Amino acid sequence: MNALRRNVLKSAGMASVVAMAATAGLLKSGSAFAAWNATAFDAKSVPDALKGMGAATPVESKNISIKAPDIAENGAVVPVEVTSSIAGTTGIAIFAEKNATPLIASFTMSNGAEGYVSTRIKMGQTAMVRAVVTAGGKTYTAAKEVKVTIGGCGG
Amino acid sequence: MAEPMKMRATVSGDVADVKVLMNHPMETGLRKDAKTGQLIPAHFINEVTATLNGKPVLAAQWGGGISKNPYLGFKVKGAKAGDKVVVSWKDNKGESNTAEATIS
Incomplete structure (x- = not known):
């Protein structure tokens, strides 16, 4: 029973890599964005993920606040709000550190948009929710732990 | 196919507060169908853009880690009542949707 479960998980992981590769290929053709x-x-x-974004070593900052529940009962829906009071914030990225693919979203602000985003994310298990903020060519980071009782990745 | 989005934009001072609810399954591609054991193919919104009076204010790239029926809130400085906010998304299958709201 347990061994089967492991096998299924393994094959699921591999299939997803293929699926993602296919998706990536699809996206390259004909995207207006x-x-x-x-x-x-x-x-x-x-x-x-940070390397992929071109932001290798962000500096810890107290000027980023992450509003998220201490304990999330349902990992499928975890409300997260990131506010950056760093002047000239142009980008916010959100990570759930222990998800299979930690990068959840990256936002780019322009023309007066403030350093604030609010959304709902999925979390596989208890982990740090990390925000990475780009301001004036530098990257800053902050994190908050969210305990998850029921994971929201996979079924 | 794509169901309408719910959107609300309010202004306090000169900062617009925009809230958007989208209808989307947001499948990561990692989840299995409970009955067949087959993987459900990935289907998620990966690009979201917002404009204020035609000027881009927010561009987002999303992964499958955003919850089903995504919620997005953002703030834009220098907005006033009557301004038009347009939010569009596009998913990994090429489907897309757009909604607009007038700031009140």
């Missing part, structure tokens, strides 16, 4: 950053979104760890 800026190209979707497949390297960063498919990365399996936070450092790799």
